[in-house]
Amino acid sequence: MVRGIDHLRDPRLNKGLAFTLEERQALGIHGLLAAKFKTQEEQLDICRISIDRYEDNLNKYLYLVELQDRNEKLFFRLLSENVEKYLPIVYTPTVGLACQRFGLIYRRPRGLFITINDKGHIFNILKNWPEPDVRAIVFTDGERILGLGDLGAYGMGIPVGKLSLYTALAGIKPHQCLPITLDVGTDNQDLLEDPLYIGLRQRRTRGKEYDEFIDEFMEACVQRYGQNTLLQFEDFALINAGRLLQKYRNRYCTFNDDIQGTASVAVAGLMAAVRVRKRKLSENIYLFLGAGSASNGIANLTVAAMMSEGLTERQARERVYMFDVDGLLSTRREGGVPEHAKAFGKDIEPEKDFEACVAKIKPSCLIGCSTVGGAFTPNVLQQMAKNIERPVIFALSNPTSKAECTAQDAYDHTEGRCIFASGSPFPPVKYNGKEYHTGQGNNSYIFPGIALGVIATATHHIPETMFLTAARTLANYVSEADLSIGRIYPSLAEVKDVSLSIAIEVAKMAYDEGLASVYPEPKDISKHVENQMYNFNYESSMPVVWGWKPEEKFNVRPIQPVPKNI
Numbered sequence: 431m432v433r434g435i436d437h438l439r440d441p442r443l444n445k446g447l448a449f450t451l452e453e454r455q456a457l458g459i460h461g462l463l464a465a466k467f468k469t470q471e472e473q474l475d476i477c478r479i480s481i482d483r484y485e486d487n488l489n490k491y492l493y494l495v496e497l498q499d500r501n502e503k504l505f506f507r508l509l510s511e512n513v514e515k516y517l518p519i520v521y522t523p524t525v526g527l528a529c530q531r532f533g534l535i536y537r538r539p540r541g542l543f544i545t546i547n548d549k550g551h552i553f554n555i556l557k558n559w560p561e562p563d564v565r566a567i568v569f570t571d572g573e574r575i576l577g578l579g580d581l582g583a584y585g586m587g588i589p590v591g592k593l594s595l596y597t598a599l600a601g602i603k604p605h606q607c608l609p610i611t612l613d614v615g616t617d618n619q620d621l622l623e624d625p626l627y628i629g630l631r632q633r634r635t636r637g638k639e640y641d642e643f644i645d646e647f648m649e650a651c652v653q654r655y656g657q658n659t660l661l662q663f664e665d666f667a668l669i670n671a672g673r674l675l676q677k678y679r680n681r682y683c684t685f686n687d688d689i690q691g692t693a694s695v696a697v698a699g700l701m702a703a704v705r706v707r708k709r710k711l712s713e714n715i716y717l718f719l720g721a722g723s724a725s726n727g728i729a730n731l732t733v734a735a736m737m738s739e740g741l742t743e744r745q746a747r748e749r750v751y752m753f754d755v756d757g758l759l760s761t762r763r764e765g766g767v768p769e770h771a772k773a774f775g776k777d778i779e780p781e782k783d784f785e786a787c788v789a790k791i792k793p794s795c796l797i798g799c800s801t802v803g804g805a806f807t808p809n810v811l812q813q814m815a816k817n818i819e820r821p822v823i824f825a826l827s828n829p830t831s832k833a834e835c836t837a838q839d840a841y842d843h844t845e846g847r848c849i850f851a852s853g854s855p856f857p858p859v860k861y862n863g864k865e866y867h868t869g870q871g872n873n874s875y876i877f878p879g880i881a882l883g884v885i886a887t888a889t890h891h892i893p894e895t896m897f898l899t900a901a902r903t904l905a906n907y908v909s910e911a912d913l914s915i916g917r918i919y920p921s922l923a924e925v926k927d928v929s930l931s932i933a934i935e936v937a938k939m940a941y942d943e944g945l946a947s948v949y950p951e952p953k954d955i956s957k958h959v960e961n962q963m964y965n966f967n968y969e970s971s972m973p974v975v976w977g978w979k980p981e982e983k984f985n986v987r988p989i990q991p992v993p994k995n996i
């Protein structure tokens with residue numbers, strides 16, 4: 431039991447003015463706090479008022495970082511009860527800005543930085559992390575931070591932000607989460623010259639040495655925390671993301687959020703759109719702008735979903751086109767189709783002009799994962815409105831500045847007929863006297879629930895089918911009321927319920943497919959999953975001392991540590 435001032439300085443234990451008189455006396459902190467007692471609800475009000483006083487979103491972000499460092503339960507309860515309001519601060523778009531300014535705002539360390547110079551000693555670095563019971567690690571090498579490119583060690587904001595959502599949206603206990611940045615250098619010249627840069631000031635290590643480093647990291651994680659540790663790849667560049675997923679997916683409990691989490695949320699949106707358009711997934715033509723990790727992930731899962739409607743794999747793939755920096759993925763183009771998107775190359779006339787391509791292919795669904803802000807020009811959108819009565823327009827690139835178009839533009843240039851979703855949030859759209867609240871097609875609807883289900887069952891591998899199940903679960907949450915205001919996702923206020931439902935479905939699947947390691951199989955899986963979840967409310971901080979009465983003078987007896995179940 432930590433007593434005295436150290437109890438207040440520990441964000442896991444600190445409750446601020448919410449400590450009762452008995453707790454203050456028992457913990458030796460009486461007098462270290464002002465006399466007033468406050469409830470957690472009163473403290474939440476103060477937090478909301480304090481954040482509202484800041485106009486600048488980066489200052490709001492810093493307030494929340496400071497709150498997390500000061501009083502963890504208060505931070506997570508605030509976030510989990512105000513998702514719509516604070517998600518854009520701890521997550522996209524503001525987290526992108528925080529990463530860009532990371533050298534300036536970096537104060538108290540959170541998570542681990544493991545550099546290429548630590549190769550050969552990664553296990554020892556992991557041993558420096560004070561928590562022994564880590565169940566999930568989100569890690570990045572910082573090379574493709576949102577659509578902002580190579581931010582090197584500044585990318586740390588992303589694993590930190592993602593893991594905040596593990597707790598706030600799915601109730602995964604904070605001490606079970608570990609954010610890590612793998613610092614292998616950066617090829618971003620601005621950062622190499624930035625006096626504030628906090629990472630290794632050298633070019634990226636690539637090739638064999640990089641691969642050995644990642645191999646060692648994966649091995650060290652399971653050696654330290656067990657074979658079932660969930661290892662989430664986040665914001666790796668195209669050259670590494672897909673190949674590392676293929677390399678490790680059957681050896682570790684791992685997934686790549688940008689490929690698989692994004693696929694799941696996008697397919698859920700497409701499934702919900704079926705209800706509006708009365709048109710099956712297999713009756714559409716899809717055109718992706720961008721042929722990278724996210725596009726390929728979405729395209730492959732859409733193919734799987736079309737196959738479950740009866741198409742063959744070949745028929746399904748024929749319906750999917752991609753357009754990258756060199757134009758339409760045509761086998762006839764100079765240089766051919768890049769290896770990572772081979773499955774979607776077409777024997778078709780090459781085309782470098784995107785607007786012309788939209789006119790020629792006549793897609794009914796247009797999906798942007800290109801990192802190119804404004805790429806869905808008015809002409810592109812107008813053409814989509816000519817192609818079909820209810821065009822699907824997904825502008826999934828993050829942060830907001832990289833979105834392929836705004837929600838308002840999508841409505842304005844399709845006569846208000848589009849079905850729109852974006853990776854970062856947009857304000858409500860006004861069109862023809864009506865207000866629309868478009869949805870956020872973001873993997874945050876998926877990865878927290880997947881992670882909770884996986885952790886609760888100690889699943890050892892994560893099959894692709896789990897992401898399709900998650901997509902179906904999410905799509906089922908979309909109500910007629912959501913659809914009537916232009917939203918193909920449930921409101922963010924419901925995302926905690928969604929995450930729990932996804933977790934329960936994932937847990938059931940883990941047992942059905944022999945992937946779970948928690949035995950015996952719980953009789954009530956829903957209860958089992960719920961029982962694992964974090965309590966956002968303050969609990970008693972009274973030390974366990976037999977016979978102690980508040981008014982007595984006392985010495986606190988140390989409590990016996992509870993043996994850990996292995």
Ligand SMILES: NC(=O)C1=CN([C@@H]2O[C@H](COP(=O)(O)OP(=O)(O)OC[C@H]3O[C@@H](n4cnc5c(N)ncnc54)[C@H](OP(=O)(O)O)[C@@H]3O)[C@@H](O)[C@H]2O)C=CC1
Nearest residue numbers: 576577668720721722723724754755800827828853872873
């Ligand atoms: N909403 C969500 O939940 C998610 C959104 N995203 C967002 O999606 C975006 C892409 O991510 P990801 O797929 O991982 O990134 P990648 O780097 O893997 O892929 C980007 C793709 O865009 C292409 N591209 C770049 N510039 C152009 C251009 N001018 N015209 C056409 N294509 C272009 C690239 O082509 P080339 O390789 O030839 O350069 C590449 O195919 C990011 O902004 C990211 O934030 C990602 C994950 C989740």
Ligand SMILES: CC(=O)C(=O)O
Nearest residue numbers: 576665688828872873
């Ligand atoms: C949302 C997300 O994972 C990304 O933009 O990379």
Ligand SMILES: [Mg+2]
Nearest residue numbers: 664665687688
């Ligand atoms: Mg990402």
